[in-house]
Amino acid sequence: MVNLNVNIGNLSLKNPVLTASGTFGYGPEFADFIDLNRLGGFIVKGTTLEPRQGNPYPRMVETPSGMINAVGLQNKGVDYFIEHIYPQIKDVDSQIIVNVSGAGVDDYVEVCRRLQQHTNIKAVEVNISCPNVKQGGMAFGTTCEGAASVTRAVRKAFEGTVLVKLSPNVTDIAEIARAVEAEGADSVSLINTVMAMAIDVERRKPYLSTVTGGLSGAAxxxxxxxxxxxxxxxxxxxxxxLGGIMNGRDALEFILAGATAVEIGTANFINPAVTVEVIDYIEDYCTRHGVDNVNSLIGALDY
Amino acid sequence: MKRIIVFRIVSNTALGSNYTLMKLTPEDNAELPDTCPGQFVQIYVPDSKSTYLRRPISINFVDKKSNQLWLLIRNAGDGTAALMRMKAEERLNIIMPLGNGFTLPSDGERKLLLVGGGVGVAPLYALGHKLVDGGYRPVFLLGARSESDLLMLDEFKALGDVMICTDDGSVGHHGVVTTHEVMNGTFDRIYCCGPMPMMKAVANMVRNSGAECEVSLENTMACGVGACLCCVEPTVKGNVCVCTEGPVFNINQLTW
Known part of the structure; x- marks a missing residue:
């Protein structure tokens, strides 16, 4: 029997496989395909203080081994989430992590404060890396000061585990990670999407209503x-x-590189059962390699 | 319930150079899930390096007797071209059924018009069958660029009255569907699937006629299950996912 349990701060995960925000809805969307109870955790859609309609269509274009999206944090707001979604998922035998976004620091704090009231939300993932909103989002995640300011405020407002999701659209991501660690983040998750653009040359137009968007997928x-x-x-x-994990092998790349857990994102769109397949693969891999505890694989890159 | 099903291709027949009619049956011979006309499937394309996401395709017909799923495929790019090249006995991984189908006529609604454009005729075949089974005699108005783009004409003619329009006048009425005289008739319910300009033209023409009108949208989508929020359409309720709230919408829900 392989021990797949990993810990992120005080948050215990039965296995290292999470779903990436914005790719798994709120969870029930995938209940026809997998047993949600098997997941290490599921990170629900980016949630803001007020409802957001997101960006105009078209919001997505397929690109080589990936896709660019510009959804723009469409969601019904934290109160709707608490009233209508949370009751549907609170008893899933997994960890619910709410991805939180805001236009200003106060927004993040208020969303976290409201989530705090609900005991089965033991963790938040602070999104300072969304490339598709005009205010907030990635603006916080591309400077050490911005990242630190949001982390500091959320740390004060939320007693549970605080994950901070980092943007790859920076010169030195390690520097940003150190800045949020210094402010008390329990973990960093990376990477959010890579800012990208694609053009329809026949029409001489961008494929996305926002011109640029975020690239995800195997690419x-x-x-x-x-x-x-x-x-x-x-x-x-x-x-x-996280970033383009399509299968169990890909997940192990991240674990060997130093990840304690992984998030599966775009792959959910292509194979809605991919998460449990990754969990099974990791267990088989451990067995095959004589590893009885998945924690011993974290950062176990041989070089 | 939505399922991931591995299908065996029974046949993949060319309809001219730009379309195929693919018939499939579950590899394990399990009974096909119940479907409604207007629902769609998401196909994983196994043999196209440039195709990353699944391809959403309308259900053309489900033949309960032979346990077959029928799909009309148009060459719309690398992904669909790869599907058109596939041969009998090859396997396809398909998620189905997805989305909501057309609303069947309510009591008293007898005059039904089904307007299809190009490959948009696909779901109207399943719908036509369902209506005929319910004792209706639907009228089909089918438009296409040219004679070679008119699909499954014989099958439609077996279901009801068929009117034809072509953009180039190669057969039937010369012009777009909204210029066909049948559009001046009175109908209780109109179902429409085809290119966006066609559906908008039909919607605008019949909006105040008293007929209920439903259209089937095909916004670009990734997941097909309401998770990615990419395929949204503005509606009177705000942006909603075409994959889960549609693809069939009453035109009164849309902001056209």
Whole structure:
């Protein structure tokens, strides 16, 4: 029997597989395909204080081994989430992590304060890396001061585990990671999408209503693995790795690079059962390699 | 309930150079899930390096007797071209059924018009069958660029009265569907699937006619299950996912 349990701060995960925000809805969307109870955790759609309509259509374009999206944090707001969604998922035998976004620091604080009232929300993922909103989002995640200011405020407002999701659209991601670690983040998750653009040359128009968007999918994986490796060496808090994980092998790349847990994102769109397949693969891999505890694989890159 | 099903291709027949009619049956011979006309499937394309996401395709017909799923595929790019090249006995991984189908006529609604454009005729075949089974005799108005783009004409003719329009006048009425005289008739319910300009033109023409009118949208989508929020359409309720709230919408819900 392989021990797949990992800890992110005080948050215990039965296995290292989480779902990435914005790719798994609130969870029930995938209940026809997998047993949600099997997940290490699920990170629900980016939630803001007020409802948001998101960006105009078209919001997505397929690109080589990936896709660019510009959804722009469409969601019904934290109160709707608490009233209508939370009751549907609070008893899932997994960890609910709410991805939180805001236009200003006060927004993040207020969303976290409202989530705090609900005992089965033991963790938040602070999104300072959304490339698709005009205010807040990535603006906080691209400077050490911005990242630190949001982390500091959320740390004060939320007693549970605080994950901070980092943007790859920076010169030195390790520096940002150190800044949020210094402000008390329990973990950093990376990477959010890579700012990108695609053009319809026949029409001479951008494919997205917002011109630019965020690239995800297998195309970004080598960049994400490199960044996870760099950040894991730079901080002492656990790192959560994501970016283009399509299968169990890909997930292990991140774990060997130093990730304590992984998030599966775009792959959910292509194979809605991918998460449990990744969990099973990791267990088989451990067995195959004579590993009885998945924690011994974290950062176990041989080089 | 939505399922991931591995299908065996029974046949994949060319309809001219730009379309195929693919018939599939579950590899394990399990009974196909119940579906409604207007629902769609998401196909994983196994043999196209440039295709990353699944391809959403309308259900053309489900033949309960032979346990077959029928799909009309148009060459719309690398992904669909790869699907068109597939041969009998090859396997396809498909998620189905997805979305909501057309609303069947309510009591007293007898005059039904089904307007299809190009490959948009696909779901109207399943719908036509369902209506005929319910004792209705639907009228089909089918438009296409040219004669070679008119699909499954014989099958439609077996279900009801068929009017034809072509943009180039190669067969039937010369012009777009909204210029066909049948559009001046009175109908209780109109179902429409085709290119966006066609659906908008039909919607605007019939909006105040007293007929209920439903259209089927095909906004670009990634997941097909309401998770990614990419395929949104502005509606009177705000942006909603075409994959889960549609793809069929009453035109009164839309902001056209």
């Amino acid at each position: 970004v994986r080598p960049i994400a693995v490199r960044m996870v490796w760099q950040v894991a060496k730079a901080v002492k808090i656990p790192v959560i790795g």
